[in-house]
Amino acid sequence: MAVPQHKIWERLISPVVSFLIDEEGLERYALSIDWKKQSDRFHRDDVILPSYYSSYKFRGIEGGYLHPKVVVSYDPILQYLLPPNETLVRQAVIDAIQVQPRRILDLGCGTGSTTLMLKQAFPQAQVIGLDLSAYMLVMAEHKATSAGLDILWRHGNAEKTAFPDASFDLVTASLLFREIPTTVSQTILRECFRLLVVGGQVLILDSNQKALRQLEWLKEVFEELYLRDYAAFNLHESMNQAGFLALSSKDVWWMHQVTSGVKPISKVDVTKYNTVKQTVSKSTDGKIDNNDLEDLGSPVFGIKA
Template sequence: MAIRQDTIWERFLSPVVRLLIDEQSLRRYAESVDWEKESANFRRDDVTIPSYYTSQNFHGIEGGYLNRSAAVSYDPITQYVVPPNETWVRQALIDAIRVQPRRILDLGCGTGSTTLMLKQAFPQAQVIGLDLSPYMLVRAEHKAQSANLDITWRHGNAEKTVFKDASFDLVTASLLFHETPPTVAQAILHESFRLLVEGGQVLILDGNQNTLRQLEWLNDVFEEPYIRDYAAGSLDASMGAAGFAAVQTQDVWWINQVTSGVKPILRENTIKISVGQYAPTTDTTIDNNDLEDFGSPAFGTKA
């Protein structure tokens, strides 16, 4: 497993972020959970963990996301590395939704921050969060319980889910594609196309590819093994290759972007979606240090 010990993150940024995080609360939370027992509630024997996921470290975490340390530390760290504000950035995906979904699938949901916001925005919809790490799903479930939100969490691979064709009105992915090789990202888009009903929408929130290409040094900040491939690509082109129509990308605070696509309706020649320049609609902040009593980083609530 390749480990880069000389990243800017390891040398400079990680120590700074650690000063901002309440590590004692994190430790108490981690020790209060029987991770193996709770992760077993999500773990599926028919899920094969791909090598690109197990052979690399992500964000300097040895072993990537397949351990409880990643589940505990992901939220507190992410709030400081998604500028200018994590909630505002995730809200951009919510604001770009142009369908009235009855069923929503959030791919690579991690600890569920965007998944919870989707359920809050569409309380009557069935919302499913899918992730390869059962440990991340444990944390996601704790957050959903704290926020009193009914969300289904599934252990699975976004490249090949077990769901039937045309099962969802909306498929989303937040901060996932920069952590996958290009062939995997394309496979996820093809799977998203299969899962959507005609007229259904896919939304991908991630780093701004134009910005990442212009500021090469940003790619050296964190231990992200696939980020250069992601930056060199075009999500618009990848969505078109997967069959999506009305593909548009909007900048989100220059550092990030939201890309939208629609599964064409066969009886219509074109589908148009009005996607304007992103403007924030919320002033909410995420308190990812609020872990007492299983507090929810997504909403700053207590159980």
């Protein structure tokens, strides 16, 4: 008899994953941490948790990313949910970067796996990881400290980050959009546009929408509330509505995709840039120093939007 699709994870996949990870060891580790004390270092009273987040379930666990058991098991489980290899999948974000960023923001950073890779790729850049779960940030900081990486972790909502306009050269989001309503995704894209300097880049790594549309059973396997909406979501159109140009998507191991957009340079900014370029071209070596573009707030004018 066929197993009902909505039971595929519960009956077939979950037992396999449970066999592959040390659940008892993870539980002991979770109990060894004073979560309130550790999370209080990140918690901000002005951050309001939206209902779609506070009611989220990760593999059926109530509280989702606000539950210590989920936080400590997230990395061990996820490595089996991002075929063929989690690091290879996340590397697609690094490979898609077309700018030389000085300031990077990783939205919905979770336990910081992509955030750490961004810092390793651009050690001189200021890298900030933002997440709604202060518990997740506890794990992220532990990983960064163990790796000897200086990263700033911020408790906050990607819909409204509270950072000033044009604060970043690169904004990324990994495995975020499939877990949230599409209306929230649109809000986040507008926030990304606001946060980026002119010429800045946004990169979104997530499930492959084409694959999800073609393989209906995949949506049942993962049992994520918003996965169907995400599969039907026109990401390029939404990014274009937010103001992004030079849109492109690339398949990553068929099951995933990375989508890129660029905040275009306005006519006013182009005039400023040309003025700077003409001034610098009179120097002896004829090279343009990115620092001379400081008035535009961006060192990333290698991209054409």
